[in-house]
Amino acid sequence: MTTATERVPEAMPESDGAWRSLRAFLRNPSAVIASLFLVFVTLVAIAAPLIYPEDPLSMVTRPFLWPGQNPQFPLGSDTLGRDVAAGLVWGSRISLIIGIAAMALGVTIGIVVGAAAGYFGGRIDDALVRLVEIFQTTPSFLMLIVLVAIAEPRVESITVGIALVTWPTIARLVRAEFRSLREKDFVTAARGLGYGHLRIIFIEILPNALPPIIVTSSVIVASAILMESALAFMGLGDPNRISWGSMIGAGRETLRTAWYLTAVPGVAIVLTVLALNMIGDALNDALNPRLSSER
Amino acid sequence: MLENRRLLRVLRRTVLQAVPTILGIIILNFLLLKLAPGDAADVMAGEFGAATEETMAMLRQRFGLDVPVLQQLLAYLSNLAQFSLGQSPRYGVPVSELIGQRLPSTLMLMVMALAIAFGLGIALGTAMALTAGRWPDRVLSLVSLFFYSVPGFWIGLMLIVLFSVKLNWLPSGGQETIGAGLTGLDYALDRLKHMILPATSLALFYVAIYGRLTRAAVLEVSSQDYVRTAAAKGLPPLAITLRHVIRNALLPVTTLAGIHLGGILGGAVVIETVYSWPGLGRLAFESVTRRDFNVLLGVLLLSSFLVIIANTLVDLLHAWLDPRVEVR
Amino acid sequence: MTAKLLDVSSLTIAFPRGTPVADFGFAIGEGETVAVVGESGSGKSLTALAIMRLLPRTARIASGSIGFRGRDLLALPEPDMRKVRGREIAMIFQEPMTSLNPVLTVGKQIAEVLRLHEGLSAEAARKRSIELLDLVRVADPHLRVDDFPHRLSGGMRQRVMIAMAVACRPKLLIADEPTTALDVTIQAQVLDLLDRLRRELGMALMLITHDLGIVGQWADRVVVLYAGRGAEEADAGPLLEDPLHPYTKGLLAASPRLDARLHYTAGALREIPGSIATAQREPGCPFVPRCAMALPSCRISPPPLEEIRPRRLLACPPTAAQEQANASAVGR
Numbered sequence: 001m002t003t004a005t006e007r008v009p010e011a012m013p014e015s016d017g018a019w020r021s022l023r024a025f026l027r028n029p030s031a032v033i034a035s036l037f038l039v040f041v042t043l044v045a046i047a048a049p050l051i052y053p054e055d056p057l058s059m060v061t062r063p064f065l066w067p068g069q070n071p072q073f074p075l076g077s078d079t080l081g082r083d084v085a086a087g088l089v090w091g092s093r094i095s096l097i098i099g100i101a102a103m104a105l106g107v108t109i110g111i112v113v114g115a116a117a118g119y120f121g122g123r124i125d126d127a128l129v130r131l132v133e134i135f136q137t138t139p140s141f142l143m144l145i146v147l148v149a150i151a152e153p154r155v156e157s158i159t160v161g162i163a164l165v166t167w168p169t170i171a172r173l174v175r176a177e178f179r180s181l182r183e184k185d186f187v188t189a190a191r192g193l194g195y196g197h198l199r200i201i202f203i204e205i206l207p208n209a210l211p212p213i214i215v216t217s218s219v220i221v222a223s224a225i226l227m228e229s230a231l232a233f234m235g236l237g238d239p240n241r242i243s244w245g246s247m248i249g250a251g252r253e254t255l256r257t258a259w260y261l262t263a264v265p266g267v268a269i270v271l272t273v274l275a276l277n278m279i280g281d282a283l284n285d286a287l288n289p290r291l292s293s294e295r
Numbered sequence: 296m297l298e299n300r301r302l303l304r305v306l307r308r309t310v311l312q313a314v315p316t317i318l319g320i321i322i323l324n325f326l327l328l329k330l331a332p333g334d335a336a337d338v339m340a341g342e343f344g345a346a347t348e349e350t351m352a353m354l355r356q357r358f359g360l361d362v363p364v365l366q367q368l369l370a371y372l373s374n375l376a377q378f379s380l381g382q383s384p385r386y387g388v389p390v391s392e393l394i395g396q397r398l399p400s401t402l403m404l405m406v407m408a409l410a411i412a413f414g415l416g417i418a419l420g421t422a423m424a425l426t427a428g429r430w431p432d433r434v435l436s437l438v439s440l441f442f443y444s445v446p447g448f449w450i451g452l453m454l455i456v457l458f459s460v461k462l463n464w465l466p467s468g469g470q471e472t473i474g475a476g477l478t479g480l481d482y483a484l485d486r487l488k489h490m491i492l493p494a495t496s497l498a499l500f501y502v503a504i505y506g507r508l509t510r511a512a513v514l515e516v517s518s519q520d521y522v523r524t525a526a527a528k529g530l531p532p533l534a535i536t537l538r539h540v541i542r543n544a545l546l547p548v549t550t551l552a553g554i555h556l557g558g559i560l561g562g563a564v565v566i567e568t569v570y571s572w573p574g575l576g577r578l579a580f581e582s583v584t585r586r587d588f589n590v591l592l593g594v595l596l597l598s599s600f601l602v603i604i605a606n607t608l609v610d611l612l613h614a615w616l617d618p619r620v621e622v623r
Numbered sequence: 624m625t626a627k628l629l630d631v632s633s634l635t636i637a638f639p640r641g642t643p644v645a646d647f648g649f650a651i652g653e654g655e656t657v658a659v660v661g662e663s664g665s666g667k668s669l670t671a672l673a674i675m676r677l678l679p680r681t682a683r684i685a686s687g688s689i690g691f692r693g694r695d696l697l698a699l700p701e702p703d704m705r706k707v708r709g710r711e712i713a714m715i716f717q718e719p720m721t722s723l724n725p726v727l728t729v730g731k732q733i734a735e736v737l738r739l740h741e742g743l744s745a746e747a748a749r750k751r752s753i754e755l756l757d758l759v760r761v762a763d764p765h766l767r768v769d770d771f772p773h774r775l776s777g778g779m780r781q782r783v784m785i786a787m788a789v790a791c792r793p794k795l796l797i798a799d800e801p802t803t804a805l806d807v808t809i810q811a812q813v814l815d816l817l818d819r820l821r822r823e824l825g826m827a828l829m830l831i832t833h834d835l836g837i838v839g840q841w842a843d844r845v846v847v848l849y850a851g852r853g854a855e856e857a858d859a860g861p862l863l864e865d866p867l868h869p870y871t872k873g874l875l876a877a878s879p880r881l882d883a884r885l886h887y888t889a890g891a892l893r894e895i896p897g898s899i900a901t902a903q904r905e906p907g908c909p910f911v912p913r914c915a916m917a918l919p920s921c922r923i924s925p926p927p928l929e930e931i932r933p934r935r936l937l938a939c940p941p942t943a944a945q946e947q948a949n950a951s952a953v954g955r
């Protein structure tokens with residue numbers, strides 16, 4: 001019945017975890033497609049001044065051109081005769097800049113707070129957990145509106161505002177990781193060697209806590225882009241820059257007659273955010289092979 | 296009896312923990328708003344045209360804006376202790392009155408959105424888990440990832456285009472047909488019709504979140520020994536799923552539900568703008584642009600308070616679902 | 624010999640990556656206790672799950688039949704099989720800590736099976752549940768019936784599992800390592816309970832264990848399983864007195880005996896060199912890599928379990944030949 005060819009597979013050769021994760025990531029087709037799409041969006045954002053040297057806020061043709069009506073303006077024109085395609089290209093800059101910068105700032109704050117709380121424990125932990133709780137109890141988008149409105153809407157204030165409402169997520173995560181990692185043998189060993197707290201936190205523990213932070217970071221970029229677009233939609237975007245959200249806000253005025261003005265920039269947001277979330281999922285699978293293989 | 300006493304202990308613990316959080320929120324929000332350049336006097340003066348230094352000073356004195364910040368904070372706290380949120384300098388009415396007018400609309404919207412998010416999310420997640428790895432799971436996973444990636448305000452606008460403009464099935468905004476003079480059941484139906492689109496737009500993101508959470512939880516629970524025990528009893532698959540799997544899978548889902556309540560309230564601000572829904576979110580947004588900080592502070596406090604109450608309810612629900620929850 | 628209640632023959636369970644149970648067969652008579660003995664990974668739990676038709680989805684029954692009261696369970700439609708589970712064949716598991724649903728009271732979990740198979744009302748099922756808790760010697764059953772599992776000790780939970788299993792008076796109770804997770808002091812109590820219920824309710828007991836120590840006291844017959852194949856099968860007394868298969872011998876030498884006389888004279892426990900993992904690669908007898916007396920012929924094909932004398936089956940041709948020679952020498 002049983003044959004000699006049916007065998008338990010050989011143990012996998014030990015290989016570097018990072019490489020294995022990268023390979024797992026690249027084997028996931030949706031992750032590759034999503035990454036390629038993001039590369040494309042990034043290139044477009046960088047090359048915006050070359051593709052559309054004109055100010056995207058200037059009027060270039062007659063208003064209300066539907067997409068496909070005039071090959072020179074493939075996505076049509078808005079109520080004031082501005083080129084929708086140009087707006088889309090320039091808008092990608094705002095989305096990406098704010099998304100990435102807010103994530104970087106939020107993750108940095110979150111790591112510092114979470115690491116301090118998780119590593120030191122005790123009173124510091126109690127106080128920081130309370131702080132995180134206060135931030136998480138206030139509806140974050142409401143808080144964001146208040147922050148941005150108070151500081152006057154500009155790219156910088158929007159970025160800082162988004163970072164201020166996202167760091168608690170990272171802080172919770174990092175705190176949990178640090179609490180479990182600080183009990184590990186290698187940390188005890190590092191203490192025994194007389195390393196300072198900073199060294200233990202950043203050189204010994206942090207690299208081990210990185211995988212979940214990386215996964216969450218990609219999702220945070222996505223949610224930062226969503227938040228920026230919602231702010232811009234409500235008229236709290238940077239008034240001097242065109243953004244996907246502000247295009248939707250402007251398009252809303254003519255929703256009944258020219259709904260494409262709302263639809264087109266929305267699709268751009270959805271695709272970008274979808275790509276980021278797909279990458280987040282794929283990273284999660286690649287960095288936690290145990291969890292994904294069970295499924 | 297014993298069960299009720301356990302739930303009471305859980306309730307007391309949650310309430311005690313909430314007190315310092317609430318105090319922190321009050322102080323933080325108060326100071327934050329004081330950082331803002333400009334106050335209600337500035338905006339009002341700007342709107343009335345030229346204003347002399349004297350009128351400005353008079354306005355500030357009337358609103359209590361001329362004393363040091365710390366004193367203002369103490370005044371505010373003592374007001375709060377008497378359950379007063381202060382006056383709106385702008386409208387000259389108590390803040391609580393303004394909020395009271397808007398609160399029911401927002402609460403209804405939230406409850407409806409939560410119900411959709413929970414019901415649809417759990418159904419979606421269970422369906423995905425039961426077909427894990429096969430095509431229904433893949434398709435539904437993609438759908439939920441899509442819901443997770445769509446801005447709520449945009450899907451709201453698209454739903455208006457489809458259901459109000461093109462199909463003319465549902466109203467595009469407001470919370471009731473104004474001047475229709477409907478009563479009874481007709482009125483209720485009219486309100487419901489107005490709520491479907493905004494609640495759906497608000498819920499979709501959370502449908503995705505609860506769907507994904509439920510999927511993971513159901514998969515996790517399905518591999519537990521007690522599920523095998525249930526199968527060994529001869530229970531049919533549906534009974535196993537309903538009685539043994541979902542009940543346990545709900546535990547992690549409800550715990551995390553609390554975290555997202557603040558998010559739903561925040562999302563309501565945008566959705567209320569899209570659908571001209573006369574709720575708290577609109578009020579908050581209007582008071583930001585008008586620098587009507589007493590109203591804004593009231594809304595912020597109330598929404599934090601709502602989140603805390605909702606979290607307490609979630610804690611109780613969790614304790615009721617999971618007999619192992621005890622006071623430490 | 625009693626009539627056959629369960630008759631497993633040439634059962635082969637295949638996974639995409641191997642065949643953990645191959646060509647395995649044994650039988651259980653009415654009211655009999657049969658111990659299935661083997662180390663972890665030998666396929667004993669999989670065999671039990673195959674009888675219940677509760678194998679993991681990736682597993683496939685490649686061949687064989689499982690006869691039970693005149694039917695082949697493997698050919699039964701799923702709805703009919705559900706009427707067998709919990710009513711005619713019940714099963715208890717190794718981990719009482721995790722085998723009960725944490726959010727339902729023990730009473731509800733026992734009542735569930737009664738309501739399902741016997742159509743009792745909620746009230747009647749609750750009354751029966753209390754009686755069953757009393758039957759399995761749970762103190763204060765009318766209080767415990769409303770307890771959640773986390774309030775009970777491991778031994779108590781296993782008693783609850785047993786109450787649930789015998790609720791519908793099954794013909795066969797499969798106990799998969801029922802005492803492994805329990806304290807030594809509780810082990811004997813639980814096994815005594817199972818034995819008493821077997822006699823009182825007239826059911827057969829399939830006792831899965833890795834511990835030959837408990838076999839002598841509680842089993843009528845023993846099946847030794849190695850790497851998914853039957854190695855030896857005999858009545859409990861003769862098997863323990865005179866183990867034939869090299870693996871059984873090794874197992875016996877490696878188990879602490881409850882029999883104090885032997886225990887003290889036998890001295891230190893010996894372990895069997897090697898591990899069961901090596902068996903997967905063997906084209907012949909799976910025990911060859913660990914066997915001191917392996918012959919070249921052992922490596923060709925797996926030996927079948929053959930009757931060498933009445934009620935004594937062995938899957939080791941060299942030993943069988945030796946036995947034959949001894950027997951004829953004695954006979955001469």
